[in-house]
Amino acid sequence: MLMPPVIKGMSVFGVRGRKANEVSLLLEEYEAIRLLDHQMLNQEQAAVVMNVSRPTLTRIYEEARQKVASAFVEGRDIVIKGGHVTFDQNWYKCNTCKANFNFHEEDDPNCPVCESTDVSSLNEYFKKA
Ligand SMILES: [Zn+2]
Known part of the structure; x- marks a missing residue:
């Protein structure tokens, strides 16, 4: 991964007691969304960038979308942390x-x-x- 996310997570607006059930988004899940939905790469290209197989990329992406959807629909915060990604620089x-x-x-x-x-x-x- 070129650089870390610019945020450490996202906080919802207008829901009480949300801190207890935040969604943990792994770095590779963040990266899959960034590459596919923000950089608009296709899955073959994103898999190459992330150095994973195409089926693995698809699995990571499905998990990522499910988490983001849960956060969005259920009003849960997102925390980006952990995973198996290394950064290119310090x-x-x-x-x-x-x-x-x-x-x-x-x-x-x-x-x-x-x-x-x-x-x-x-x-x-x-x-x-
Ligand atoms: Zn300074």
Whole structure:
């Protein structure tokens, strides 16, 4: 996966007590929706990008759509986390100015926008199951 999602999830509007039954969307499920429904790739192309077989891609996509539909119809939050996806680069979020950026070296990244060293690894966040 090129980069982590820009969001960690989505929250519903106008429903009480929703936090208890949030839907967990795996990274590969997010990626399948992104590639097929946002980038408009076909399933053959998306399977190549995700490095999975076509039947596997179809299964991931069906699961993803079912989860999104449950969240939408039942009024449940979506949390994007976990799964079996690796990112191409090390991505960070600046805790000072909220910018997302990538950094090639492993140690001591600082924000290219505000130069803050108060940054969090997005890769580590999204890999926690
Ligand atoms: Zn910053």
